[in-house]
Amino acid sequence: MRREFAVVPAKFCRISNARGDMLVTMTTSDLDLLKEYAGRNSEEAFATLVKRHLNLVYSAALRQVRSPQLAEEITQSVFSDLAQNAHKLRSGTILTAWLYQVTRAHRSRHFRLDRCWSIPRTLHHDARYNERK
Numbered sequence: 001m002r003r004e005f006a007v008v009p010a011k012f013c014r015i016s017n018a019r020g021d022m023l024v025t026m027t028t029s030d031l032d033l034l035k036e037y038a039g040r041n042s043e044e045a046f047a048t049l050v051k052r053h054l055n056l057v058y059s060a061a062l063r064q065v066r067s068p069q070l071a072e073e074i075t076q077s078v079f080s081d082l083a084q085n086a087h088k089l090r091s092g093t094i095l096t097a098w099l100y101q102v103t104r105a106h107r108s109r110h111f112r113l114d115r116c117w118s119i120p121r122t123l124h125h126d127a128r129y130n131e132r133k
Contacts, residue, residue, distance in 0.1 A: 030095045038086040046086075049095075050079055057099050064107045074106045081106075 030052070036045040057078050061071035081102050089098065 031091065031093075034086055034089060034095065037083075038089075046083060049082070053096065053099055054079075056096060057103055060100055060103045061107065064104065065110070070110065074103060074110065077106050078102045 030049065033045040033049050036042045037049070054075065058071055058075045061074040061078075062068065065071055065074065078099060082099065089095075
C-alpha cells in the first residue's frame with residue numbers, strides 16, 4: 001500500500017549554528033502581524049510576534065553569550081529594535097532571519113562595549129601612573 005502526501009508549500013529560513021543548519025518555518029501571518037503593528041500600533045499583534053519568536057531569540061542569545069541574564073537583556077533589546085524598526089522592514093523580509101541577525105549584532109555590541117569599559121587596572125599599573133605625576 002503506497003501512501004501519497006500532499007506537498008504544502010512553505011517558506012523556510014535557514015539559520016546556521018555550530019551544530020549545523022536549522023530550518024525555521026516562516027509563516028505569512030508573521031508579516032501580517034508586523035504590518036498590523038507598524039500600521040495600527042497594535043500591541044496585541046506585537047505580543048503575538050514576541051510569543052512566537054521569544055524562544056528563538058533567547059536560545060540564540062544564550063548560545064552566544066552563555067549567560068542567562070545577559071541573554072535576557074539581549075532578547076529584550078532585540079524586540080525593542082523590532083518595535084522601533086517594524087515600519088522599516090520590507091515585505092520580503094524573513095522575520096526569523098532578521099531577529100537572528102539583530103541578536104548577533106547585539107551580542108557583538110555588548111562584547112565590544114564590555115571590552116572597552118572593563119580594562120583591568122592592576123596595582124602595578126596604578127603605581128606606574130602615580131610615578132609619572
